[in-house]
Amino acid sequence: xxxxxxxxxxxxxxxxxxxxxxxxxxxxxxxxxxxxxxxxxxxxxxxxxxxxxxxxxxxxxxxxxxxxxxxxxxxxxxxxxxxxxxxxxxxxxxxxxxxxxxxxxxxxxxxxxxxxxxxxxxxxxxx
Numbered sequence: 001x002x003x004x005x006x007x008x009x010x011x012x013x014x015x016x017x018x019x020x021x022x023x024x025x026x027x028x029x030x031x032x033x034x035x036x037x038x039x040x041x042x043x044x045x046x047x048x049x050x051x052x053x054x055x056x057x058x059x060x061x062x063x064x065x066x067x068x069x070x071x072x073x074x075x076x077x078x079x080x081x082x083x084x085x086x087x088x089x090x091x092x093x094x095x096x097x098x099x100x101x102x103x104x105x106x107x108x109x110x111x112x113x114x115x116x117x118x119x120x121x122x123x124x125x126x127x
Contacts, residue, residue, distance in 0.1 A: 002081025004075060008068050016060040023053025066109050069093065 026049030034042030071089040
């Protein structure tokens with residue numbers, strides 16, 4: 001179990017770093033533009049970089065939850081090591097169940113995760 005956790009943390013760190021590169025580059029460019037007395041361009045780049053960075057982080061979080069959605073059940077039900085459970089979980093979430101965009105298993109998992117999260121958040125707001 002510890003090996004699978006370390007693999008998931010390593011992968012998520014790598015994906016988060018890659019997803020944050022565009023926003024970070026824009027924010028650095030905005031900082032340089034602001035330092036060179038171009039206030040309007042600097043502010044625009046800083047705001048755009050911040051939005052892109054937030055979008056990248058959201059994408060990385062969604063990727064993490066979707067990629068490792070089936071890792072705990074695979075570890076519990078199948079006699080596999082960390083790497084075997086990791087690859088089996090990925091294989092179960094890849095592919096299609098029917099033609100079209102909504103037929104992709106990952107898209108269906110994303111829809112399921114989003115709906116369940118919205119329901120839980122709504123119930124949390126009520127109580």
